[in-house]
Amino acid sequence: MKALALFSGGLDSILSMKLVIDQEIEVVAIYVDTGFGSLNDRVSYLQRMCDFIGAKLEILDLKEKYLGEVLFEPKYGYGKNFNPCIDCHGFMFRHTARLLEKYDASFMISGEVLGQRPMSQNKDALGIVQKLSENEDLVLRPLSAKLLPMTKAEREGWVDREKLLDIWGRSRAIQLEMAKKIGLENFEPPAGGCLLTDVQFSNRLRDFVANDTLEIEDIDTLKVGRQLRLPDGAKLIIGRNQEDNEKLEATNSKKYLKARIMDAIGPLVLFEKNASEADKKMAADFIVSYGKTESEKVYDVNFGDFIVQGKKLVSKDAIQKYLIV
Ligand code: SF4
Incomplete structure (x- = not known):
């Protein structure tokens, strides 16, 4: 039997x-x-x-x-x-x-x-x-x-x-x-084991489906890093540590560009394609702010398809309101 x-x-x-x-x-x-x-x-x-x-x-x-x-x-x-x-x-x-x-x-x-x-x-x-x-x-x-x-x-x-x-x-x-x-x-x-019972993951999922169509490859991107929704609607995911960076590097979602600061150590980032110019600029500042960077200095952030200059924010408080928590 x-x-x-x-x-x-x-x-x-x-x-x-x-x-x-x-x-x-x-x-x-x-x-x-x-x-x-x-x-x-x-x-x-x-x-x-x-x-x-x-x-x-x-x-x-x-x-x-x-x-x-x-x-x-x-x-x-x-x-x-x-x-x-x-x-x-x-x-x-x-x-x-x-x-x-x-x-x-x-x-x-x-x-x-x-x-x-x-x-x-x-x-x-x-x-x-x-x-x-x-x-x-x-x-x-x-x-x-x-x-x-x-x-x-x-x-x-x-x-x-x-x-x-x-x-x-x-x-x-x-x-x-x-x-x-x-x-x-x-x-x-x-x-x-079930992330659907987790408050933060559920909030991320709710945010995602309010802005986009969920496909299987999107699920893994929701599990990693700091997740932000910028004012014009672009999604930004910032690795918090090496493990996050490796996971983000391994993703192959067609919805995102991978970005990094040039000439400084910093996180790997996924950033939604087709973002507005304002969201690109904001993303560059946020990415520089999470890197090992100096105040007042301007850094190039390489998004693969384009480069945007960013500066470290005086405080990370300005980032908080865009975090999906
Ligand atoms: S949705 Fe409920 S039943 Fe399904 S795997 Fe998650 S906790 Fe278990």
Whole structure:
């Protein structure tokens, strides 16, 4: 018997897999890459967690479908930030269900816990997610199974319902105790990986979609550096350190020019193409201000297609109001 698990990387999804693996069911952990989960930094973590409990890891790239099907028009709305959790879970189950045949698996599981999140994991919400999965009877939540209607896996005896749990509510005491018992350490905090639950990232995303059409390659640019929206609408992203600079250097979005100060050390910058002359001038001053530069001296800032002269501002206070925070 095999099952596919929605695997977020969080403790609940790990424990839900463990409960099923303990019943001698093979589990393939499906990590859905929506583009908002900081996947690049986490693959080795995800693999380590799967190795620990004995599940196989598969990464399912659904970035394009996520933008098209979920992010902008979630039927069941957003959580506190830009997180459309109910639609998102339904979407993940729906697409994971399409892999059941490939893996010769019979049902799906997730780490959802009844009552853990007031909006997206109450009884109604879990029912809606099941409907959105288009495979209602194949969705099992091992951590709260005893509090939920029976699913096919239990009815058919594929899993022993008695060995599943009845966890309810926001406390994670039982899960932490379970983790301790099996020696599981260094797991991520809840929703640790999803940027859509982060206030600052959500503000950046809101600003972006108010000014432009979001494409997949834009998502990574929203994760890096200081982000500013200048008065005539141009977007400016300034690296804060070497790591940011390297990430910005590696981007290949057609929307931006890469810029640097000439003859001085300074940040790498992405700057929107087709900016007004006033925004170009302001960007040059801001870039010079974040460089190792001297007051009163005029520097050339190379934007690739053109060069603009800039001067260090007396104070960075003038920059603050353009920061997207
Ligand atoms: S926290 Fe993010 S990944 Fe998780 S269900 Fe919500 S939107 Fe989807």
